Each structure stands twice: as C-alpha cells, then as structure tokens.
Amino acid sequence: MSTPIRHSAAPFSQPGWRLWPGLAIASALIVLAMAGLGALVWETSLPDMSQLWRSRYLRTVVIFTAWQAFLSVALSLLVALPVARILARQPAFPGRAVLLRLMELSLVLPSIVAVSGLVSVYGRQGWFTGFANDWLGASWNLYGINGIVLAHVFFNAPLAARILLQGIEGAPASQRRVAAQLGLGRWWYWRAVEWPAIKPVLPGLAALVFTLCFTSFAIVMTLGGGPAATTIEVAIYQSLRFEFDAGQAALLAMVQLFICGFLWWLAARRGLTASLLPDRRVAAHRSKAGSSVWARICDGAALGLFVLFLLMPLIAIFLRGLPGMGAAFFPQGSFSGNPALLDATLRSLAIALPAGLMSVSAALLILASGSVGAKSALTRLTSVAAYLPLMVPPLVLGTGLFLLFRPSLGSSNQGLILVTLINAMMALPFVLQMLRGPMGSLDLGSRQQADQLGVLGWYRWRWLHWPRLRRPLALAMAYGTGLSLGDFGVIALFGSPGHPTLPVLLYQQLGSYRIDAAAATGLWLILILLALFSLFNRLGTPARKPGWTTNSPRTVTEPEHA
C-alpha cells in the first residue's frame, strides 16, 4: 500500500489556493468599478444612449480619443520593436544597464515634469525646434496631434521596448543556441526566435499602451493646442465638475469602459500560451545577427537616436531643476534638520514600497488563478478585471472608492493605508504585464514532471517559478513602486490627509509660484526613481554563488542581462 507522494501535502498545494485569492481580488475590482458607475447613475436618471450619435461634440470627442490612441500605439510599437531587438542582439555594451534604467523611468515620471522637459526640447523655444528650423528647413510645431503623439511615444515606447526585450530574452535558450549554431541571418532569426517570443506578449502590450493613451488627460490638453483635442476623459471631467451632469459622465465612462474593455477581452482571448520547449541551461551563445562590424555600427546609430530622444527631455529637466536644488536642502543657507523635501521623500517611500509589494502579490495571485484548469470565461474575466483601474476614469473610480471605503476615512493613518492600497491597485495592470510572460513560460513538460513528482504549492513556487521569476519580479516591483512614488492622482482624488508626498509637494509648490523649488522637486523625484530602479535591479540579479547558478538558468547565458 504505497501512498502517493502528493498526499504529504506541501503548504498551499490545494488547487483552491491558486484559484480563489485571484478571483477575490478580481471581484473586488469589479465591485469597485460598478459602485462608481452606479453612484453616477443613481444621482440622475439613466443616460439616453442616443445622445452619443446625436451630439456632434460627443461624436468628435470619441473619434478623436480613439484616433490619437491608435496613432500613439502604432508609433510606440514601431519605435519599441527595433529598440528591443537591438538591445537583445547587443547584450553587452557600455551603458546598457543605465539605458535600461532610463527606459524604465519614462513611464513613471509625473506628467507635468515630463511635459516640461518635452517642451524644452520640442517647444517653440526648444533645442530640437531650433535645429529643425535652421538645419532641416522644416517648420515644426509641437502643439496639436503631433505633440500628443510625441509625448505618448516618449512615455510608452520605452515601456513597450522594455517588455518586448524581456520577451525576447525569455525565448528558450536551446532555441537560441540552435539559431546561433545554424548561423541564422536577421530575417530568419526574427522568424524563428524573436517573433515567437514576442507574439504572446504583443496583444496585451498593445492593449496596455492603447488604454494608457486613450485615458490620457493633462498631456492631451497641454500639448493638444485647444479644445479640438479633447479626450473622453476630459469630457467626463467636464460633465462631472463643470456641468454637474452625472448621466452624461456615466454614459461617457461606459463608452470608455466598453472600448478599452473590448480590446482587453480580445487580448485575453488570444491567450497566452505557455512555451512548448523546455528552458534548460545551455552554454553561452551569440547569435550571428548583430556580431558583424557593420551590424554593430547600424545598431549603434539606431540606438543612439533613441537615446537622444529619451535623454534630451531628461537633461532639460535636470538643468531646470539644478538651480533650486541648493535651496531645497539648505533653506536658510545652512543644512537644516529636516527639509520638507526629505520629509516628503520618506512619506512617499512609506506609501510606495508597500504599494509595490501589494501589487506584485496581487498580480501573482491573479496569474495563478489564470493558470488553473481550462481557459474558462471566468478566468478570462479575472485577467481583464485586473486592468479595470486603467479603464475606469479616475473620477468615477474615486466615487466608487469613496462610497465603499468611506467609514474608514477617519484618521490620517488610515488614509495613508488606503492611499497605499489604491496605489497598489493602480499599478496592478503594469505589474501584471511584467509578470505575465515569465509566469507562463514554464513549459508543459516541466509542469507535468513537477505534477508527477508532487512539486506543488509552495515548493513548486519556490523551486520552479522563483528562479525564473526573480528578475521579472524585481522589475515589476520597481514599476509598482515607481508608479506609486510618482503618483499624484490617487492622493488628489481622496484628499490628502496630513502632510504632502513628493508629487503633492511639487503641485503645492507650483500653486504657490515656487517655480524653482518645484523644478528641483521634479529633479529630485527623478533621482529617487533612478536609485529605486537600480536598487531593484541589483536585488533581482542573483548573487553568483554556486548554489544559485544551478537554480537559475539565465545567469550563464546572458552576461549582462537587464
């Protein structure tokens, strides 16, 4: 009478542990969105749907929103694809690690800081504009659809490239070795290795960038030139805050939910198939594509352009923030105990670090519930629900949150915890995107083997997933934390209890004409974010102890990994 090994249960090995926590999180998100929408509809009668096609204004708004988002996605991916491929081809060159950190930075920058940098480069008095007018003979005007798309590409292309790079680097090493041994040229390498690696990531990525651009607000207004550039988000704000027309706001929010939700549904339906080939440790290899001198020069030139595009606005922000930096730390000429900036930094970190951790945990639970059983509509709904925080307009979400959490808004400590929770929720879609590919990359063979050997629950996670997920987890943690650190919206939505966080401080300084101080705060925020991304990158790189390398299939094959 032999007992199956499976019965000496590993912690959390019940299938329910994989399914229910993720489902619970997803349903909480759905309840939240419904509460927000419900509150709006409650205030007035149900909106009249025909308003949508009868009003010329609403029609133009919907069409414009979708059009600029579409253009932004297309251009972001067009920039991101070659950049990711070059970075994958050239795994070792000086400054690669710094470049990756900078790419991670652009998305989490508060928009007002980034826009100020973009304006210094591409605005009427900008460096680039002078160059374009004097040398290229082109008359460049930032304000209009080109400014909107430019800003969206600046924010999203680096993010897209980062996720694509992770995808390409996640291609099974054996496959890449075979490609290298066969000496595949670029086209065939793309067909055989790169495309299959990014194909499962692409639909989700496109949906993510589309949603981000679709719901863009301040950037569209600042760079759009006038009310002809109005997104649905602006129109919702207008209905709620200006016209007090809750019905119209609800109607527009539903349109937004429907369009973005439909895209996510499609992306989720395409499915994220786990790779079929086992990822075994193999000797280091180098693909032929990218090793010739000519290829390296081309790659270098293309990458150089991208670096310029990314770096110039950051340099502008740096130069602008520098003068105020001294005053920020030495208010009266001497170092005073606790300048407001440091205070705000600590407060921001106290919110952002737990928020990052929470969103990563929630993302893992949601992914786990998606890996249970067949791809039923229920699990698909779970994965789409996780993206709700991006699709529901902040004002609507704020109303929902307010109604649900209201009794607990008492003291400022509770307020801080709530802000942390919501920040975690807002970061969830991004974190999920970082982890989705690597989590699904455990091949079928290994999984079946693990099932037979009874490597389940905690052990399965510890010995099979963790070595593969360590780096993506660190990156996801960096994004989760960074997004919360740069966040202004959530705190503003709720009313900040007590003292300011870094972004709130920045806006307060702006509101009180403290332009230099605000510029310095912006720069400081960027430096903190950079430090944070570097720290997490360090944590994500396994120490090169023998015990670790056997567990980690990637350390050997990729000398200078992201």
Add this chain to the structure above:
Amino acid sequence: MLIRALTLLLLALASMPANAQKVSTLTIYTHPSFAAEWGPGPAVKEAFEQTCNCQINYVVLDSSGDILQRLRLEGKSSQADVVLGLDTGIMETTRQTGLLANHGTDLSRLNLPVKWQDKVFVPYDWGYFAFVYDTEQLPNPPESLEALIAAPDDLKIIIQDPRTSTPGLGLLLWMRHVYGDQAGEKWQQLKGKILTTTKSWSDGYFSLFMNGEAPMILSYSTSPAYHMAVDKTDRYQAAKFKEGHYLQVEVAALVESSKQKDLGRAFLDFMLSVDFQRHIPLKNVMYPATDLGDELPKVFDKLIQPTKALYFDPKAVTDKRRDWLNEWLDAMTR
C-alpha cells in the same frame, strides 16, 4: 531580505500612534494652494487655534469642484464643518445643494470692488484675472482686450480651459462681459494667437510660460506681486486692459450638518480679522478681503489698478455657463 525590510516598514506604518483627539476638531475642506506649507493654511491654523480650545483639520481636495462633489456625495453626513476655497463661479451651484448654513458674520468689514451681502458665503480674498507677460520677450503688451484680439497671430498666448480651470472660466466670463453676444466671433479671432489651452494654471505657468514658450499667459493681476516680493524680479508684469478686468472672489461657508456650528461661525468671523487676512497677500497672492492698511505689502502698490471690475451675478453664471461654454467650444473647434 527585501521582504523582511518591507514587512518591518509596513508594521512601523501600521503602529504609528493615532493622534490624541481630546479637544474639539474643526474639519475644513479646502484646496492645495491654501493648505500648502507656504500657503496661508498653516499660519491661519496656528493663529485660530490660539483663540479657541480646538484643532483645525484640513482635508485637502484637488479643486473647488472636488470640494463641491465631496460635499454632495457625503450629503447630510458630511464630516466637514467649513468649506473654504469655493469661488464665484461655482458658488451658486453649491448653494443649491441646500447643504450649507447661514454664516451670521458681520460683513461690514469687507473691502471688495463689489457690494457683498450674501447670507451663506463669506469672502476671504479676491483678485482680477489678467494676462501676465514677460517684459523681456514682449516690451509693449496690448493695452486692451480688443488690441489683443486684433494683434497679429505671431503674438502667442497661453490660456486655460474653462472646463477644468478657474482662470479659464474667468476668461470665458470676461469675454462674455465685454462682448456679449459677439463673444463667439471674438473667440474665433483670438484663436490664432492661442498657443495652447492647458488643463490647469500650474500646467501652463510651469511647463510653458516659465519655459519661455509664449510671452503671455492668463493669470491674475496679483501674480507679479509674488515675483517682485519673493523672486525679487520685475520681469513679469500684468497687462492692464482698458475694458476692465474680470473679478474673482474666493469664499468659505458653514456646513449645515456640522455638529459644532458655533465653532464654525467663530472661524468664519475670524476669517475677516487681521490675523487671518495678513497672510493672504503674499501667501495666497490675492487681495485681502478686508482693508489691511499699512500691513498690505508695498509691492501691491505697484500692481495694475483696473479701471473697472467686471462681474456677473453668481446666479447668472450658473444659469448661463453651459450655453457660454458651448459657444466657446463651437468657436474654437470650427
């Protein structure tokens, strides 16, 4: 390691001692520029707390519209005792919620360009909307709204969106006041000069104007006071327009559901005292609601003095704003 550190941090955060709340607390809903470290909020709190056995608790919401929205959502169970930071554009809508109480404050101390006898709202500061210009880029600014509209299109200005910003709405009312039914046509003529229409005053002032993107921005006639008094520069000045300037009055009110109306009324009364008002000129960069006499900073003498204060009754604004906005949208998107 990381996880352990974070757990510690979380625990530390959760175990922070809650503030002992023995004295009565006056909860005030307000917006960021009032409550900021450099705004009047902290000094006012300190001054008022010395006169009462109480504590002021600011709840900072994003804008005056958010204050109204929060009040509506909470209805009769609102935690607010006082709302501070509404203005004449949104005042009437807030009154219509029926959630506010009469103030009973003696308004004879007020020193406003218009007569004020409202029973619910107490003004605490006021200012004129104006175009602020960079004297280095634009030595000779237009001298009237008409001249601005007639100027060649290479003169660029930055304005704010009336749907999202208070000064933006101010310009809409300003144009309407000066041009009446012709406002739409005038907007069309002005359109070529508008570089962009930003969401908020901060977006335009920080990202564009102070970056030298355009020589003129819609702001307040008092803005140069800050630059002169604190930045010590005369570079940024307000252009005085012959037609007059549109007036903004910022107000506060008592919430009907407040359980400490006496304390709330005491605060509204305190609002018109010198101890409150002296913080307005340089911290809120607006005119004080009462006559400060010699305490008014000298730089305020250097500001433009509009010949005429343009002002619509708040009720008219509430009735008409949607039509006027559509007129603007129509002119600007055609």
